[in-house]
Amino acid sequence: MSYPKTTLTPKEVEKCYYNATIAFFYNNSKKELAAAWTPYSILVVTLGLMVSVIVIVANVLVLIAIFKNRRFHFPIYYLLGNLAAADIFAGISYMYLMFHTGPRTYELTVPTWLLRQGLLDTSLTASVANLLAIAAERHQTIFTMQLHSKMSNRRVFTLITCIWLSSILMGSIPSMGWHCICSIKTCSRMAPLYSRSYLISWAVLNLTIFLIMVIFYGRIFIYVQKKTTRMSQHTTYQPKYKDTMVNLMKTVVIILSAFVICWTPGLIILLLDGVGCITCNVLDVEKFFLLLAEINSVVNPIVYSYRDTEMRNTFRQIICFWEQTSKYGKSVKSNTTVHRRILSENGHAAADSTL
Numbered sequence: 001m002s003y004p005k006t007t008l009t010p011k012e013v014e015k016c017y018y019n020a021t022i023a024f025f026y027n028n029s030k031k032e033l034a035a036a037w038t039p040y041s042i043l044v045v046t047l048g049l050m051v052s053v054i055v056i057v058a059n060v061l062v063l064i065a066i067f068k069n070r071r072f073h074f075p076i077y078y079l080l081g082n083l084a085a086a087d088i089f090a091g092i093s094y095m096y097l098m099f100h101t102g103p104r105t106y107e108l109t110v111p112t113w114l115l116r117q118g119l120l121d122t123s124l125t126a127s128v129a130n131l132l133a134i135a136a137e138r139h140q141t142i143f144t145m146q147l148h149s150k151m152s153n154r155r156v157f158t159l160i161t162c163i164w165l166s167s168i169l170m171g172s173i174p175s176m177g178w179h180c181i182c183s184i185k186t187c188s189r190m191a192p193l194y195s196r197s198y199l200i201s202w203a204v205l206n207l208t209i210f211l212i213m214v215i216f217y218g219r220i221f222i223y224v225q226k227k228t229t230r231m232s233q234h235t236t237y238q239p240k241y242k243d244t245m246v247n248l249m250k251t252v253v254i255i256l257s258a259f260v261i262c263w264t265p266g267l268i269i270l271l272l273d274g275v276g277c278i279t280c281n282v283l284d285v286e287k288f289f290l291l292l293a294e295i296n297s298v299v300n301p302i303v304y305s306y307r308d309t310e311m312r313n314t315f316r317q318i319i320c321f322w323e324q325t326s327k328y329g330k331s332v333k334s335n336t337t338v339h340r341r342i343l344s345e346n347g348h349a350a351a352d353s354t355l
Contacts, residue, residue: 015182015184016181016182017110017181017182017184018110018181019110020110020181021106022105022106022108022109022110022113022192022193023106025187025192025193026105026192028184028187028192029187029188029189029192030189031189031190031192031283032283033105033106034102034103034105035103035106036103037102037103041101041102044101044287044288044291045098045101045102047291048094048095048097048098048291048294049095049098051091051094051291051294051295051298052091052092052094052095052098052294053091053095054298055087055088055090055091055094055294055297055298056088056091056092056095058298058301058302059084059085059087059088059091059297059300059301060084060088061301061315061318061319062080062081062084062301062305062311063081063084063085063088064318065305065311065314065315065318066078066080066081066084067081068314068317068318069310069314071310072310072311072314075137075151075153075156076134076137076138076141078153078156078157078160079130079133079134079137079156079159079160080134080304080305082130082133082160082163083127083130083131083134083300083304084300084301084305086123086126086127086129086130086163086167087123087127087297087300087301089119089122089123089126090120090123090124090126090127090294090297091294091297092119092123093119093120093122093123094120094123094294096116096119097116097119097120100112100116110181110193111175113193114174114175114179114193115175117174117191117193117194118171118172118174118175119171120171121170121171121174121202122167122168122170122171122172123167123171124293125166125167125170125171125202125206126163126164126167127296127297127300128206128209128210128263129163129166129167129209130163131209131213131255131259131300132209132212132213133159133163134304135212135213135216135217135255136216137151138216138217138220139216139217139219139220142220142223142224143219143223170202170205173198174193174194174195174198178195178197178198179193179194179195179198180193180194180195180196181193183195188273188274189273189278189282189283190269190270190273190282190283190286196273196274196275196276197274199270199271199273199274200270200271200274200275202270203267203268203270203271203274204271206263206267207267210259210260210263210264210267213255213256213259214256217252217255217256220252221252221253224252247307251303251307254303254307255303255304258296258299258300258303259296261292262292262293262295262296262299263293263296265285265289265292266289266290266292266293269282269285269286269289
């Protein structure tokens with residue numbers, strides 16, 4: 001369905017509105033712009049700020065752990081660190097949004113509104129792109145029976161650079177011209193300065209990434225399941241290997257479930273808004289679905305990092321460093337006796353991982 005007709009004349013429709021107020025675009029898109037704080041808007045901002053703080057703290061902890069522990073100086077952990085950096089950026093961007101929403105939206109100009117949304121789009125795109133890179137890395141290493149990828153540091157950092165450049169590009173496209181400022185009838189309802197075609201493209205891109213992730217992790221799940229069944233038939237089969245495989249399958253299920261729960265609702269309403277569905281009431285749920293997508297930045301360090309035994313031990317040392325300093329040597333020694341040590345290509349030892 002198409003959007004209802006506005007009161008603009010044909011000449012006004014063809015006009016560019018770079019100097020118009022934000023209220024003009026919101027009125028054009030039939031989106032309510034609050035003039036005063038309401039209990040609903042206060043609740044949204046409060047929850048948003050709480051989630052932002054948790055996202056930043058949790059992912060800063062991941063970055064410190066990777067920097068602190070030399071056993072994490074491998075491609076998969078560099079990608080995890082980049083994911084943490086993207087999620088920190090997402091937390092900061094969402095916090096910036098919370099400080100410039102509600103009645104404060106009136107104070108925004110066209111450039112500052114585009115900046116607010118561009119920061120959010122860039123951070124969320126970077127987070128999703130990192131999830132895809134991690135899925136590809138895990139797929140490659142597991143099918144080649146390696147603990148860590150053979151990618152050189154140069155290739156890893158080139159990949160990280162490409163992730164950020166593409167994310168910045170996606171977040172900047174509306175500011176560079178893919179907006180509705182000069183095509184007022186194509187404006188979306190959820191983002192009144194964005195063209196509906198941009199929302200469709202952004203949603204389709206992320207849904208495509210999700211489909212690729214499903215393929216990668218689906219192949220991993222099937223491979224691990226077959227490997228576990230085949231190994232269990234041998235007399236030399238080790239129960240510890242089965243536990244490792246089961247934990248890996250659990251991690252795969254958690255990864256996909258978290259992504260589906262956190263991202264699918266928001267992507268669906270973006271598509272509905274993009275195609276012009278005026279009966280879908282997307283404005284009633286947009287804020288909470290955006291918050292749900294941001295919560296994925298909290299889930300990421302839990303799934304990718306906290307399920308790793310060595311990472312958990314490093315977290316404990318960071319949080320309780322005054323107590324763990326004297327126990328660090330003992331802790332490392334204990335870990336080496338519990339976990340099977342595997343030598344990677346460069347000779348460094350690493351504990352088994354369920355990532």
